Amino acid sequence: MVSANDSRQKLIVIGNGMAGARTVEEILARGGGEQFAITVFSEEPYGNYNRILLSNVLCGAQDPSQIFLNPPEWYEEQGITLRLGVRADVIARPHKAIHCDDGNWYSYDKLIIATGSRPTIPPIAALRKPTGELRPGIFVFRTLDDCRRIAEYAANCRHAAVIGGGLLGLEAARGLLTQKVEVSVIHLLDHLMEQQLDPVAGALLKRTIEAMGIKVYLKKLTKAVLGDNRVTGLAFEDGSSLECDMVVIATGITPNAEIGSRWGLTTERGIVVDDQLRTSDPDIYAVGECAQHRGRVYGLVAPLWEQAKVLADHITGSNPAAAYQGSKLATKLKVMGVELVSMGAITPDGEHEDVVQFLEARRGIYKKLIIRDGRLAGGILMGDIGKGAYLMQAYDRGIRLPDERLSLLFETGAPSVQVTFEEMPDSVQICNCNGVNKGAIVASVAAGHRSLRAVMENTRAGTGCGSCKGLVDELVRWACQGEIVDDPALHYYVPGIPLTKPELTKKIRELGLKSVSAVFDALADGRDDAQSKPGLASLLRTIWGADYVDERDARFVNDRVHANIQNDGTFSVVPRIYGGVTSPAELRRIADVAERYHARMVKITGGQRIDLLGIRKADLPAAWRDLGMPSGHAYTKAFRTCKTCVGTDFCRYGLGDSTKLGIAIEKRFQGIEAPHKMKLAVSGCPRNCAEATVKDLGAVAVENGWQVYIGGAAGSVVRAGDLLATVKTHQEVITLMGRFMQYYRENARYAERTYRFVERIGIERLKAILVEDCDGQITRLDQEIESAVAAYRDPWTEGCQAYESTQFAEPVTVNEEAAGSSV
Amino acid sequence: MLCVDLPMKETTQVLVGSLDQIGLGQGRCFVIGTRKVAVFRLRNGEVCALDACCPHRAGPLAEGIIGGGIVICPLHGYKFSLADGRGLDNDLAVSSYQAEVHEGMIFLRLSRAD
Ligand code: SRM
Ligand SMILES: Cc1cc2nc3c(=O)[nH]c(=O)nc-3n(C[C@H](O)[C@H](O)[C@H](O)COP(=O)(O)OP(=O)(O)OC[C@H]3O[C@@H](n4cnc5c(N)ncnc54)[C@H](O)[C@@H]3O)c2cc1C
Ligand code: SF4
Ligand code: FES
Numbered sequence: 001m002v003s004a005n006d007s008r009q010k011l012i013v014i015g016n017g018m019a020g021a022r023t024v025e026e027i028l029a030r031g032g033g034e035q036f037a038i039t040v041f042s043e044e045p046y047g048n049y050n051r052i053l054l055s056n057v058l059c060g061a062q063d064p065s066q067i068f069l070n071p072p073e074w075y076e077e078q079g080i081t082l083r084l085g086v087r088a089d090v091i092a093r094p095h096k097a098i099h100c101d102d103g104n105w106y107s108y109d110k111l112i113i114a115t116g117s118r119p120t121i122p123p124i125a126a127l128r129k130p131t132g133e134l135r136p137g138i139f140v141f142r143t144l145d146d147c148r149r150i151a152e153y154a155a156n157c158r159h160a161a162v163i164g165g166g167l168l169g170l171e172a173a174r175g176l177l178t179q180k181v182e183v184s185v186i187h188l189l190d191h192l193m194e195q196q197l198d199p200v201a202g203a204l205l206k207r208t209i210e211a212m213g214i215k216v217y218l219k220k221l222t223k224a225v226l227g228d229n230r231v232t233g234l235a236f237e238d239g240s241s242l243e244c245d246m247v248v249i250a251t252g253i254t255p256n257a258e259i260g261s262r263w264g265l266t267t268e269r270g271i272v273v274d275d276q277l278r279t280s281d282p283d284i285y286a287v288g289e290c291a292q293h294r295g296r297v298y299g300l301v302a303p304l305w306e307q308a309k310v311l312a313d314h315i316t317g318s319n320p321a322a323a324y325q326g327s328k329l330a331t332k333l334k335v336m337g338v339e340l341v342s343m344g345a346i347t348p349d350g351e352h353e354d355v356v357q358f359l360e361a362r363r364g365i366y367k368k369l370i371i372r373d374g375r376l377a378g379g380i381l382m383g384d385i386g387k388g389a390y391l392m393q394a395y396d397r398g399i400r401l402p403d404e405r406l407s408l409l410f411e412t413g414a415p416s417v418q419v420t421f422e423e424m425p426d427s428v429q430i431c432n433c434n435g436v437n438k439g440a441i442v443a444s445v446a447a448g449h450r451s452l453r454a455v456m457e458n459t460r461a462g463t464g465c466g467s468c469k470g471l472v473d474e475l476v477r478w479a480c481q482g483e484i485v486d487d488p489a490l491h492y493y494v495p496g497i498p499l500t501k502p503e504l505t506k507k508i509r510e511l512g513l514k515s516v517s518a519v520f521d522a523l524a525d526g527r528d529d530a531q532s533k534p535g536l537a538s539l540l541r542t543i544w545g546a547d548y549v550d551e552r553d554a555r556f557v558n559d560r561v562h563a564n565i566q567n568d569g570t571f572s573v574v575p576r577i578y579g580g581v582t583s584p585a586e587l588r589r590i591a592d593v594a595e596r597y598h599a600r601m602v603k604i605t606g607g608q609r610i611d612l613l614g615i616r617k618a619d620l621p622a623a624w625r626d627l628g629m630p631s632g633h634a635y636t637k638a639f640r641t642c643k644t645c646v647g648t649d650f651c652r653y654g655l656g657d658s659t660k661l662g663i664a665i666e667k668r669f670q671g672i673e674a675p676h677k678m679k680l681a682v683s684g685c686p687r688n689c690a691e692a693t694v695k696d697l698g699a700v701a702v703e704n705g706w707q708v709y710i711g712g713a714a715g716s717v718v719r720a721g722d723l724l725a726t727v728k729t730h731q732e733v734i735t736l737m738g739r740f741m742q743y744y745r746e747n748a749r750y751a752e753r754t755y756r757f758v759e760r761i762g763i764e765r766l767k768a769i770l771v772e773d774c775d776g777q778i779t780r781l782d783q784e785i786e787s788a789v790a791a792y793r794d795p796w797t798e799g800c801q802a803y804e805s806t807q808f809a810e811p812v813t814v815n816e817e818a819a820g821s822s823v
Numbered sequence: 824m825l826c827v828d829l830p831m832k833e834t835t836q837v838l839v840g841s842l843d844q845i846g847l848g849q850g851r852c853f854v855i856g857t858r859k860v861a862v863f864r865l866r867n868g869e870v871c872a873l874d875a876c877c878p879h880r881a882g883p884l885a886e887g888i889i890g891g892g893i894v895i896c897p898l899h900g901y902k903f904s905l906a907d908g909r910g911l912d913n914d915l916a917v918s919s920y921q922a923e924v925h926e927g928m929i930f931l932r933l934s935r936a937d
Contacts, residue, residue: 457912463900496891517848517866528866530890530902553848553866557886557897560849565897569883804846811852811859811875811885814839 008037009109011315012098014088014259016042018051019288019304020114021070026312028078035316036110038080041100044143045085047071052301057147058175064144091263093281110283110315113271115256117289117299118142122163122251125224137231137246141172153246154179161185161234161244163222165192167333169250173214174336176248184215184242186222186234188251196331196342200359201366201380208338208364217242255290255297270297275323277311287311294326303327330392332385338364341388343395344378345370353377356405367409374400374762386410389478400759421478430471433464441472445479451487452476453495467716493750494536496520496529501539501749508543515549516540534559535750538637541673542745545791552803561808562795563620564635566613570600571620573612574634575627576670579644579662579682580608589627597623607634607641607679618810621799631671631796637751638673639680639741642666643691647684647701656701658684661730665699668734671792672741672785675748675757680737693721696754697740699733702726706733710740710766711758719755722763725771739770739778742785834932842870842927850885850894855933861885862922862929863894863905871905872920872931879915 011027013020024038032038042048048070056062075082083102090099097107119140121127129135137157139150150172154160160176162169165187176183185192191202192209206216221237225247233243260271266280270292277285277293287307289299298304306327313322330343348355348370357368365383369376369391376395381388387408394401401408426439436459449455452473456462462469477484493501497519504523513519516536520528533554541548552560563571575590590610594602600614609632615623624631633640644662648654662682672678681690682699692698694714698721700707705728712721724740727733743766748757758766768774770781802808837855845851845864852875853860859875861884873894877884882898889895893902893911902911908919921932 460912463912528890530888530893530895533888533890551848552846553888556888565883565886567880567898569886806844806846806849806851809844809851811854812840812844813854814837 006037008035010107011036011038011110011112012106012108013038013040013112013114014098015114015116015256015288015290016040016044016048016082017114017116017288018048018301019116019308020112021048022305023112023114023287023308023311024080025070026308027316030312030316030318032312032316033079039083039106040075040080041083041086041088041098043085043087044145046144047074047082047084049144051142054141054144054147055171055175057144058141058150058172059178064147067144088259091259091265091284093263093284096283108283111285112311112315113259113279113284113286113290114288115259115290117253117255119249120252120254121249122222124163124222127225135225135231138225139246139248141168141248141250147175150176150246150248151179154181157181157245159184159244160246160248161242162248162250163234164250164252165189165216165218166195166250166252167193167335169248170209170335172248172250173209177212177214181246182215183213184217184244185209186217186220186236186242188219188221190219192216192218193335196333196340196346197380197382198346198368201368201382204361204364204366204382205335205338205340207361209336212336214336253289253299255292257290257292260286260290268292275310275325276314277307277324278314285311285315293324296326298327298329300329300331302331303329328396330395332388332392338382339385339388341379341381341385341392343392344376346378346380348377354405356408358409369405369408371401371405373764376401389474393477400762421475430475431459431461431464431468433468434460436461438475441475442479445476450476450480450483450485451490453487453489454485465716493539494529494532496527496532497523497536499523501747505539505543508540514540514544514547516551516554518549538673538675538750542788545787550803552807558635561617561620562631562635562798563615563617568614570614570616572634573599573615573620573623573627574605574607574609574632575624575629576632576666577609577629578666579642579659581644581659581663582610586629589629593623593626596626605634607632608643609634609641616810618808620808621802624796624799630794633671633795636673637676638671639666639669639678641679642669643679643681643695645682645684645689647682651684653687654684654701655703656684656706657730658682658690658699658701661699661706661733662690664730665734665737668789669738669741671794672745672788674741674745676751676753678741678744678754694718695721697721697737699737704728706730708733708736711754711763713753713755717755719759722758722766724763724767735782736770738785738789739781740766742781742788743770743777745788746784834934837931837933839929839931842924842929845870845929848889850887850889852883852885853931855931858933860920860931860933861887861894862931863889865889865905868924870922870924870929872922873903873905873908874917874919876917877901877903878910878917879913884917 047068050067050069053067057064072082087101088098097105099105119142140146159182161184162173163186165185173183173185191199192205222234223237224235225231226233226235231245233241235241255270257267257271261267266272270290271279271286273279273286273291273293277287279286288304307324310322310324313319333340354371359366367381369379375398424438428438430436430438440459441461444455444458449458455476462472489495491500492498493504511522513522516533519536534556537554557565563573565571594612597615597619599612603611605611642662642665644659647658678696680697681692681695683690683692684701688700692700693709694712698709698712705726707726708724709721710724713719744757839853848866850861850863853862860872861875863871875885877896879901882896884894884896886897887894892905894905895902901913903917908917910916923930
C-alpha cells in the first residue's frame with residue numbers, strides 16, 4: 001500500500017491481537033486511514049480473532065471460523081498491509097525502523113506495540129525437552145494453535161491435569177471435559193480464582209465444579225512431571241502425586257514486554273506508558289496486556305478497549321485532550337456455566353466499610369457487596385447476577401447507593417430493567433410523556449444514535465417530565481452493547497457552550513460577561529442557541545445579582561410574564577400565601593379578581609394556596625394590581641412555597657410552632673432563584689402532616705428542636721429527604737436552609753432538583769461542608785444568600801410598569817384592507 | 824377565506840406593522856384574516872415567519888424561545904426550523920413565510936389561496 005509518493009505517515013503496529021486490531025479499527029474510525037499508511041505484523045498466522053472465545057472452541061461450542069473478528073481480506077479492504085506469521089524482533093529507534101524474522105527492515109513514523117502476553121511457566125522439573133521446548137503432552141492455553149494441539153492430543157488421553165485454578169485454568173478444564181478425559185485442577189492456593197473470588201465464593205464454585213465431575217486439589221505445589229517418554233503424572237511438594245497423561249499449564253501470564261526493555265523503552269512489568277499510551281519514546285505507543293499504566297498491567301479486554309480509544313484519539317489528533325485514567329475492573333464471567341460478576345475490592349480492607357451479603361449454598365447463590373461512604377467499592381455476585389448490570393455501573397461510575405440495601409441484592413417489587421430488556425417486548429412504553437416504546441429507542445440506537453442525548457433528541461424519549469430518563473439511559477446502554485459514545489455534552493452546563501458549570505462560571509467572571517448574548521458572543525462565536533438561553537440567564541443572575549443585564553428573550557415565556565402558560569395559551573395566577581395562612585380580606589380580593597378577569601377555575605393547589613386559572617396575558621398586570629399580593633412564583637425555577645401544619649397554636653401534638661417558622665422561612669426566601677424549583681414544608685411534630693420529609697427542604701419539630709431535611713421528593717420521583725442536622729432554634733433552621741440553598745444555587749446543574757443534587761453530592765459530604773464547615777465556606781455561603789435575599793424584588797411590580805412595551809402584548813390583528821399591497 | 828380557484832402560487836405582500844411591536848429576540852403573533860402568523864425578530868436584525876400554531880397540540884409558537892435558527896414551542900418543547908418550518912426533533916412541520924423588513928416595517932409574503 002505504501003507507494004513512493006504516498007504522503008501519509010508510516011504507522012506500524014506490532015501484534016494483531018485484541019488490542020492491536022481494535023486500536024487499528026479505532027484509528028480508521030477517526031479517519032486515520034488518510035493520515036497513516038498502516039502495516040500490521042502478526043506472529044500468529046491468522047487474521048484477528050476473539051481470544052476470549054477460545055474456551056468455546058476448545059469445548060466444541062464454537063468452530064474456530066466463528067471467532068474471527070477481522071479476516072485477512074478486511075485488512076486489504078481497509079488498505080492496510082498485514083504481514084502474517086511475521087515476528088518483529090528489533091526496534092532500531094535511532095533509525096525509526098523495525099527488523100522482523102522475515103529478514104526485512106521496515107521504517108516507521110509512529111509505532112504501536114501490542115504484543116500482549118504469554119503464559120507464565122512455573123519452575124517444574126522435567127517440563128521441557130533438552131532443547132527448551134515443552135515436552136509432548138504439556139500445553140499452554142493462549143492461541144488458536146494451542147487449542148487445536150490440546151484437542152488433538154486429548155483424543156488419545158484418559159486423564160488431563162490442569163495446573164492453575166484461576167479463570168484460565170477453569171476455562172481449560174471445562175474445555176477438556178468435553179474431550180472425554182477425566183479432568184483434575186491443581187491449584188496452589190486455598191481457594192479457586194482468588195483474584196476474583198473470596199474464600200466463600202471460591203468454595204461454592206469448587207462444589208459446583210466437582211459436581212460436574214472435575215476433581216479439584218487445593219494447596220498443591222507441583223514439583224515435577226513424571227514419566228520418561230510419555231507424561232504419566234505429576235509429583236507435588238507434599239509428597240503426593242497424581243496420575244495423568246497430559247497437562248495444561250495455566251498459572252498466569254507474563255507481558256511480552258521484552259521488545260520494549262531490549263530496545264531502551266522504560267519497562268517494568270510491562271512497557272511503561274503515560275495517559276496517552278505513549279512509551280518513553282514519544283513516537284512509540286504500547287497498548288494492551290504488554291503495557292503498564294500507572295503501575296498496572298491489565299489481563300482482561302475491557303481496559304484494552306478504553307486504551308485503544310484514547311490511543312486513537314491521540315495519534316490521529318481527533319481529540320488531543322483524550323487521556324486514559326486507568327480502568328476499574330468489573331467483570332462479568334461465565335465459568336463452567338456459573339454466572340459470575342466480580343468487581344473492585346472483594347474483601348473489605350478497613351472497618352469503615354459496610355459488607356452486605358447473602359448466601360444460599362445449596363443453590364450456589366452468593367452475593368457480597370463492599371460499600372464505602374455509601375458507594376460500591378467492590379463485590380461478588382455468583383449464581384444469580386440479576387442486579388449485576390446495575391451494580392457494575394454503580395461501581396464504575398461511583399453512583400451513590402440507596403440506603404435501602406436489600407434492594408441492592410434482590411429485585412424487590414418490579415423486576416429489574418436489566419434482566420428484562422432482552423425479554424421486554426418492543427411495544428412496551430418507556431417514555432410515558434411522549435409515548436416512546438422500547439422498539440423505537442432500540443431502532444434509534446441501531447440508526448447510529450449512540451448516546452443518551454442523541455437518542456433523546458431523536459426520539460423525544462425522556463424529554464417530558466424526565467422521570468424515565470434513567471430508564472432510557474439504561475436502555476440505550478443496553479442497546480449499544482458497550483459501544484456507547486461518551487457524550488461530553490452531558491457534562492456541559494448548557495448544550496450550546498462546551499463548558500461545565502464551574503468552567504463556565506469562571507469564564508463568565510473572568511471576562512465580565514453580564515448578558516446572555518455577551519456569553520454567546522464571547523464563548524460560542526456569536527452563535528446563539530435557543531436551548532441554552534434559560535440556563536445561561538439563570539446562571540448569570542446568580543453570578544451577577546443586580547448587575548445582571550436582563551435580556552428577556554433568554555427567558556421562557558413563564559418568566560417573561562411571571563405566570564404559567566396553559567394549554568390554551570392563557571395563564572395561571574398564584575399569589576403568595578405565606579405558610580398557607582390567609583385572611584378573609586385576602587380571600588375577598590382573590591374572589592373579586594377571579595370574577596373580574598374571568599378565571600376559568602379557582603383551585604386550592606397542592607401547595608396550600610389558591611390558583612386562578614385561565615387569565616389572559618394582557619390582564620395579568622391588572623389582576624396582580626387588584627390582588628395586592630406578591631407573586632407565588634408558581635411558574636419558575638425558584639423558591640416556591642413553604643407548606644406548614646397548624647402546629648403548637650392549635651394541635652394537641654404540636655412540639656414546635658410550625659406555622660410561625662414556615663411563614664418566617666417563606667418571607668425570607670420568597671422568589672429566590674435556583675437551578676430548579678424549591679418546595680419546602682415545616683411540620684410541628686414527627687407525625688409530619690406538612691410532608692416535610694419529602695420536600696426539597698423541610699423542617700420537623702422534635703422534642704427540644706428541629707430536624708432539617710434536604711433532598712426529599714414526592715413528584716415524579718419519590719425520595720425521603722436526608723437529615724442534614726438537628727438544631728435548636730428557628731433562626732438556626734433558617735440559617736441552615738439558606739446555606740444549603742446557596743450551595744445548591746452554586747453547584748447544581750441547571751434543572752437539577754435537590755433530590756438529584758443531594759443524591760449526587762451525598763449527604764455525608766453535604767454535612768461536612770454545611771454543618772462542619774470542612775472547607776471553610778460557611779461564612780461566605782451565608783453572606784451570599786443574605787445578599788440574594790436583600791436583592792429580591794417582587795416580579796409582579798412589573799405589572800405597574802412593564803419591562804418592555806411588548807411584555808404583556810396579545811396578538812396583533814392586521815387590518816388586511818390597509819395592509820395588503822399586491823406585488 | 825378567498826376563492827379556491829385562484830392559482831396557489833400567486834402571492835401578496837402584506838404589511839403587518841412596525842418591527843418594534845416585537846420584543847428583541849422574541850416573537851409575536853399577527854392575525855391576518857383567519858390566518859395566524861408568528862413573526863420572530865432575531866437579534867441580528869432579520870425576521871422570520873411561521874404559522875403561529877404548533878402542529879403538535881396547537882401551542883403558541885410566537886411565545887417560544889428562539890436561537891440558532893430554531894424556535895422551541897413553549898408547551899412541550901418541540902423544535903422547528905425558523906427558515907422553513909421543518910420539525911427538528913419530530914416529523915411535523917409548520918408553514919413558513921417570506922418576511923422582510925423595510926425601514927422598520929415588516930412585510931410578509933402570503934399566498935392568496937388561503
Ligand atoms: C397547581 C398545582 C396542582 C394543583 O392544582 O394543586 C401544580 C400545577 C403544575 N405543576 Fe405541580 N403543581 C402543584 C403542586 C405540585 C406538587 C405538590 C406540592 O408542591 O406540594 C408536586 C410534587 C412535589 C414536587 O415538586 O416534586 C408537583 C410536581 C410537579 C412536577 C414534578 C417535579 C419533579 O421533578 O418531580 C412538575 C414538572 C416539573 O417541574 O418539571 C410540575 C409542574 C406543574 C405545572 C407547572 C406544569 C407546567 O409546567 O405547566 C402545573 C401548572 C398547571 C397550570 O396550568 O397552572 N409539578 N406539583 C400545584 C401548585 C402548587 C403551588 O401552590 O405552587
Ligand atoms: C482462553 C482465554 C480466555 C480468556 N477469557 C477472557 C474473558 O472471558 N474476559 C476477558 O476480559 N479476557 C479474557 N481473556 C484475556 C484476553 O484475551 C486478553 O486480555 C487479550 O487478548 C489481550 O489482548 P492483547 O492484544 O494485549 O494481547 P493478545 O490478544 O495476546 O495479542 C497479542 C498478539 O501479538 C502477537 N505478538 C506478540 N509478540 C509479537 C511480535 N514480536 N511480533 C509480532 N506479533 C507479536 C501475538 O502472537 C498475539 O497474536 C482470555 C484469554 C484467554 C487466553
Ligand atoms: S404533624 Fe403534629 S403538629 Fe402537625 S398537625 Fe399533625 S399532629 Fe399536629
Ligand atoms: S403544542 Fe407545541 S410542543 Fe406541544
